[in-house]
Amino acid sequence: MTGFAKFIAAAPWTARIGLVIICGYTVAFLFAPWLAPFGETELVGDAYMPWDDKHILGTDNVGRDMLSRLIYGARNTIGIALVTTALAFVVGVIAGFLAATVGGWLDQAFSRLVDILMAIPGIIFALLLLTIFGSTLWVVILVIATVEGTRVFRLARAVGQSIVVLDYVEAARIRGEGLGWIMLREVLPNAIPPLAAEFGLRFCFVFLFLAGLSFLGLGIQPPTADWGSMVKENATLISYGDITPLLPAGAIALLTVGVNFLVDWFLHKTAGLRDDL
Amino acid sequence: MSRLLTISHLQIEGHQEGAWQPIVSDVSLTLERGEVLGLIGESGAGKSTIGIAAMGYTRPGCRIVGGDITFDGVDLRAASAETLRQLRGARIAYVAQSAAAAFNPAHRLMQQYCETPVTHGVMGAGDSAANGREIFAKLELPDPDSFGARYPHQVSGGQLQRAMVAMAMSCQPDLIVFDEPTTALDVTTQIEVLAAIKEAIRLYNSAAIYISHDLAVVAQIADRVMVLRHGREVESGATGPLIDNPREDYTAALLSVRKGQGEKIAPAEDRELLRVDGVSAAYGNGVTVLDDVSLSVRTGKTVAVVGESGSGKSTLARVITGLLPPFKGQIAFQGETLAPSYKQRAKDQLRHLQMIYQMPDVAVNPRQKVRDIIGRPLTFYYGLRGDAKRARVDALLDMIELGPAYGDRLPAELSGGEKQRVCIARALAAEPELIICDEVTSALDQLVAEGILKLLQELQNDLGVSYLFITHDLATVKAISDEIVVMYQGEIVEQGPRDAILTPPHHDYTELLLSSVPEMRTDWLDGVLAQRRAAG
Numbered sequence: 125m126t127g128f129a130k131f132i133a134a135a136p137w138t139a140r141i142g143l144v145i146i147c148g149y150t151v152a153f154l155f156a157p158w159l160a161p162f163g164e165t166e167l168v169g170d171a172y173m174p175w176d177d178k179h180i181l182g183t184d185n186v187g188r189d190m191l192s193r194l195i196y197g198a199r200n201t202i203g204i205a206l207v208t209t210a211l212a213f214v215v216g217v218i219a220g221f222l223a224a225t226v227g228g229w230l231d232q233a234f235s236r237l238v239d240i241l242m243a244i245p246g247i248i249f250a251l252l253l254l255t256i257f258g259s260t261l262w263v264v265i266l267v268i269a270t271v272e273g274t275r276v277f278r279l280a281r282a283v284g285q286s287i288v289v290l291d292y293v294e295a296a297r298i299r300g301e302g303l304g305w306i307m308l309r310e311v312l313p314n315a316i317p318p319l320a321a322e323f324g325l326r327f328c329f330v331f332l333f334l335a336g337l338s339f340l341g342l343g344i345q346p347p348t349a350d351w352g353s354m355v356k357e358n359a360t361l362i363s364y365g366d367i368t369p370l371l372p373a374g375a376i377a378l379l380t381v382g383v384n385f386l387v388d389w390f391l392h393k394t395a396g397l398r399d400d401l
Numbered sequence: 402m403s404r405l406l407t408i409s410h411l412q413i414e415g416h417q418e419g420a421w422q423p424i425v426s427d428v429s430l431t432l433e434r435g436e437v438l439g440l441i442g443e444s445g446a447g448k449s450t451i452g453i454a455a456m457g458y459t460r461p462g463c464r465i466v467g468g469d470i471t472f473d474g475v476d477l478r479a480a481s482a483e484t485l486r487q488l489r490g491a492r493i494a495y496v497a498q499s500a501a502a503a504f505n506p507a508h509r510l511m512q513q514y515c516e517t518p519v520t521h522g523v524m525g526a527g528d529s530a531a532n533g534r535e536i537f538a539k540l541e542l543p544d545p546d547s548f549g550a551r552y553p554h555q556v557s558g559g560q561l562q563r564a565m566v567a568m569a570m571s572c573q574p575d576l577i578v579f580d581e582p583t584t585a586l587d588v589t590t591q592i593e594v595l596a597a598i599k600e601a602i603r604l605y606n607s608a609a610i611y612i613s614h615d616l617a618v619v620a621q622i623a624d625r626v627m628v629l630r631h632g633r634e635v636e637s638g639a640t641g642p643l644i645d646n647p648r649e650d651y652t653a654a655l656l657s658v659r660k661g662q663g664e665k666i667a668p669a670e671d672r673e674l675l676r677v678d679g680v681s682a683a684y685g686n687g688v689t690v691l692d693d694v695s696l697s698v699r700t701g702k703t704v705a706v707v708g709e710s711g712s713g714k715s716t717l718a719r720v721i722t723g724l725l726p727p728f729k730g731q732i733a734f735q736g737e738t739l740a741p742s743y744k745q746r747a748k749d750q751l752r753h754l755q756m757i758y759q760m761p762d763v764a765v766n767p768r769q770k771v772r773d774i775i776g777r778p779l780t781f782y783y784g785l786r787g788d789a790k791r792a793r794v795d796a797l798l799d800m801i802e803l804g805p806a807y808g809d810r811l812p813a814e815l816s817g818g819e820k821q822r823v824c825i826a827r828a829l830a831a832e833p834e835l836i837i838c839d840e841v842t843s844a845l846d847q848l849v850a851e852g853i854l855k856l857l858q859e860l861q862n863d864l865g866v867s868y869l870f871i872t873h874d875l876a877t878v879k880a881i882s883d884e885i886v887v888m889y890q891g892e893i894v895e896q897g898p899r900d901a902i903l904t905p906p907h908h909d910y911t912e913l914l915l916s917s918v919p920e921m922r923t924d925w926l927d928g929v930l931a932q933r934r935a936a937g
Contacts, residue, residue, distance in 0.1 A: 291764040295827070298722045298743050299781060300751040313768035 139389035145382030152198040160192035165347040182368055185357045193349040200350050205331040208265045212273040220280025221307045224288050238274045246271045254342045264343055272330050279322050283315045324387035328380045335376050351376050405473055405608050406432040412467035413450055424450050425632040435606040439623030441616055443846035447632035448612045452578045455610055456493050457485050491521040494569035498581040500561040504553040511549025514568050523572045536567045540597040559590035563597045570601050579611045587709035588917040595621055596930055616655050617919035620644055621926035628652050641923050666862040668701020674835055674867050680730035682720050690716045692891045703868040705882035713891040714871045718837050722756055752782045755828035759840035761820035765812045771823055772808035778830040797826040818849035837869045854881055875918045887911050
């Protein structure tokens with residue numbers, strides 16, 4: 125525990141803020157049913173009720189408790205974004221390392237395919253696919269993972285390429301090691317720092333992408349609470365000077381800032397930079 | 402006339418692992434006008450730090466904590482940034498180790514040459530360029546009139562280094578700091594640059610601080626030498642007497658290296674192990690880098706492949722290991738023809754042919770412990786696990802004189818020499834017949850390299866393993882080889898037993914290589930240059 129305390133004490137204030145923010149979201153994510161005063165889809169009153177003691181943040185367009193939905197939204201939006209990012213990473217990193225280690229025609233095939241996917245603007249590509257396959261949860265996850273996975277591929281390939289030319293990988297090759305050993309034991313452990321940093325940033329992009337799709341009505345479908353759709357559903361209130369619809373947007377912004385603070389610190393540490401210089 | 406430079410009781414600290422550690426402790430030196438001081442020591446001796454401190458500068462992460470630096474009456478520690486800016490470039494110049502990294506690739510050489518004099522207002526662009534052409538001619542650069550119109554990538558490494566010497570001279574400074582200016586160069590190129598430096602210093606009667614790890618090189622240039630170790634002065638004195646009669650053991654140790662390696666035991670059996678037959682190879686761009694190369698290695702023997710950079714010697718190693726399939730010729734190991742690519746070779750063939758690399762830093766995976774690095778070939782080739790593997794790794798660690806306690810360390814916790822020993826243990830773990838050593842000592846300090854060579858020789862005596870020893874360093878060759886293969890531009894120019902190659906008459910290129918190796922006496926450079934001039 126002293127090790128952890130030291131670790132925190134050494135972190136700059138931005139990283140500590142980031143950590144506190146992420147901890148707060150994690151609590152909401154894990155304990156949503158106990159924290160939320162009302163159910164996720166429960167109708168508790170009239171539409172657009174103002175803030176009062178019973179409904180601290182009022183109610184939404186069909187009369188559900190806003191605070192409860194914000195808390196459940198953490199669970200849905202973050203959970204789905206995490207699964208999507210993880211999927212994008214597994215596929216992107218494996219393909220990227222394969223392209224870097226094997227090279228040749230495999231690299232050409234993967235890279236050109238990714239070029240094609242990247243040539244189409246992500247949101248247009250996603251809208252197209254969602255229109256074809258429908259907006260079910262797994263389709264949304266797969267579509268976003270495909271779009272974001274291309275970026276992960278690019279990074280993993282670049283990082284992998286700079287590692288596979290090193291002598292210890294060459295030594296493993298002429299020892300006769302298989303592809304699996306080289307990718308998992310020689311390349312991956314040395315690629316962790318940039319990939320971990322990218323994971324944090326990519327998570328934010330996925331999260332924003334997801335919120336964006338939901339706002340357009342193609343992401344997570346009602347009545348599931350989700351911050352992107354919550355902004356859209358309650359957008360009318362803005363015209364009356366009520367800031368309630370901005371709260372879910374604020375939740376998105378705050379998490380993004382928190383994750384970025386933490387990632388910045390991580391990058392700073394792994395790059396070997398020092399504050400005193 | 403006042404002293405040009407006085408450094409007294411200099412203390413410099415560097416920031417490492419969260420704490421300030423001393424890098425230079427209580428070093429004092431003085432320099433008269435026109436005098437050349439050699440700073441010599443191994444890596445970490447603080448010689449570069451002192452060299453740049455003479456310009457009133459420290460690298461990021463370092464700070465001067467004590468002592469005085471006075472340049473021509475100006476206290477550099479107290480001087481304002483503007484005063485320092487006026488001095489640097491104009492009156493104190495710096496020549497870095499790697500000219501390739503010190504030039505801006507996007508500008509022509511002459512533009513970069515003129516930059517300092519023009520910025521400092523010493524002379525106009527036109528005068529400066531005329532001056533530059535003159536210096537280029539004096540440093541024997543090709544086509545001095547048009548040389549300045551080239552970009553850095555259009556000239557060779559040695560020429561670029563000479564251009565940097567010329568650049569340092571552009572304002573006719575009082576003091577030049579040379580920081581290992583020839584370390585990255587081949588011996589044949591080093592001699593040209595050394596001659597240029599000596600000529601430049603003589604022409605302008607500049608004082609100089611010459612930093613090097615090679616005492617023989619320093620001896621050619623310096624009037625006085627200071628030997629440094631761990632940031633402290635070991636001894637200093639006039640060059641000649643210091644070389645002839647060193648007072649300290651450490652200096653004597655630096656002088657004594659480059660001698661023989663002790664005895665060689667004749668191998669138990671004598672048969673041909675590796676045969677390279679008429680091999681030609683090219684990289685993707687179609688340029689042939691190996692042309693009809695044939696050689697053979699016998700059991701328990703060391704064959705040294707020598708040549709300067711670009712001679713194809715490392716490519717030969719890549720061809721033998723199967724990393725670069727040749728387009729012509731073949732390689733036989735123990736009488737069996739090997740497949741051109743390592744991918745098609747049997748596991749046992751791969752096991753018999755191990756490799757040790759030049760840069761130990763990148764030859765071991767930084768995320769694996771020493772025990773795992775050495776243990777992997779044991780598991781991979783012999784299926785060893787658990788206690789048996791542990792015992793074998795410990796035995797190997799003993800063999801490389803590190804001991805089992807090193808097993809749990811990560812490469813970052815080892816020095817360069819220790820890492821190289823781990824690489825040797827990894828190669829030995831496979832119990833190979835032949836180890837290809839690709840410049841294994843050139844990234845190491847002299848005394849550490851000496852230890853590695855000694856270890857390799859002992860292992861050969863004990864285990865009867867053969868070495869194909871690739872190097873550009875003739876001192877190493879003399880020390881370790883049984884047979885010598887001299888390569889030049891992808892071809893073998895001469896090969897044979899060591900003594901036959903090293904005794905005259907030599908092939909022209911062998912002669913050039915041999916005569917370019919600095920010798921530990923002060924008049925060597927002048928002698929060689931005079932001889933070459935006489936020969937035309």
